[in-house]
């Protein structure tokens with residue numbers, strides 16, 4: 511089925527980006543529904559044994575990055591790609607439409623995307639209904655990450671309330687929960703990365719995690735997702751806050767506001783976050799710096815610009831325990847997932 515992607519891609523690329531994105535997911539769901547019963551159950555691709563990271567057993571190191579399945583609606587179909595883990599969201603407490611369209615732009619010659627979706631999502635209640643309906647989730651065919659954010663209408667000084675609401679509601683469903691404070695498309699959100707805001711936020715979340723662990727007899731690790739647009743000093747400050755709060759993992763990185771790598775290309779001046787190949791080196795720099803500054807037990811998930819086996823290996827060498835992909839899927843197709851899992855296994859047998 512996946513070998514069809516090179517044939518379908520030119521057709522999809524004729525469409526407006528967001529429409530292509532929606533149609534692809536609808537098409538995948540239909541294929542899964544019609545052909546699924548004829549195929550073996552979807553399973554993570556396995557070229558090496560499982561890996562334990564942050565106390566969780568990952569069937570392989572390749573994950574779906576947040577934002578592709580914002581409402582956890584397509585996990586069964588996406589599970590067919592062979593991911594070891596998938597991250598759904600970003601979800602906010604209440605539904606919200608996000609920014610006006612157009613809000614997603616392909617930059618084909620650069621293997622890149624600019625998006626300014628702005629956390630469009632159906633809200634927590636529907637998100638949980640969708641999780642309940644998913645066989646992949648029920649049968650835990652891989653590790654499930656749930657990515658949480660704040661509503662655009664929530665004042666930034668009350669952001670903690672939104673994160674706590676999401677944490678409380680999703681804790682029973684998640685294997686890990688990602689605190690997303692790094693989208694460039696929600697006003698002031700990235701300000702939460704400053705030490706003065708981050709320390710109290712992490713403290714509140716860790717306290718609630720402790721209470722939930724006791725209540726549900728299960729510890730769900732917290733991962734923090736950061737931006738690539740950070741100075742080395744900011745990275746060190748965030749790392750200190752993460753170490754002190756004993757946050758279990760860090761995801762580096764979200765999309766960038768930088769445009770130096772795409773200067774002169776069509777859409778380069780669109781507002782939003784840039785992802786894909788032009789983000790790769792910047793995200794790797796941030797990842798390496800975090801690896802040096804974080805306590806060794808803090809897990810690192812490397813994301814940003816992975817489009818090939820070599821990129822995956824470089825991300826691992828920069829310090830990533832696990833990898834995530836988004837834009838690479840759009841340009842390289844679903845085969846990227848198992849190709850990456852295989853490349854990592856061959857490079858590091860056992």
Ligand SMILES: Cc1cc2nc3c(=O)[nH]c(=O)nc-3n(C[C@H](O)[C@H](O)[C@H](O)COP(=O)(O)O)c2cc1C
Nearest residue numbers: 575576577600625763764785786814815835836837
């Ligand atoms: C269209 C689009 C929507 C995204 N939405 C989210 C989101 O809702 N939450 C989030 O944490 N990251 C979101 N991201 C960021 C990705 O998860 C990832 O961190 C980033 O794109 C870099 O990886 P890539 O180069 O493999 O795409 C989004 C990215 C894209 C391209």
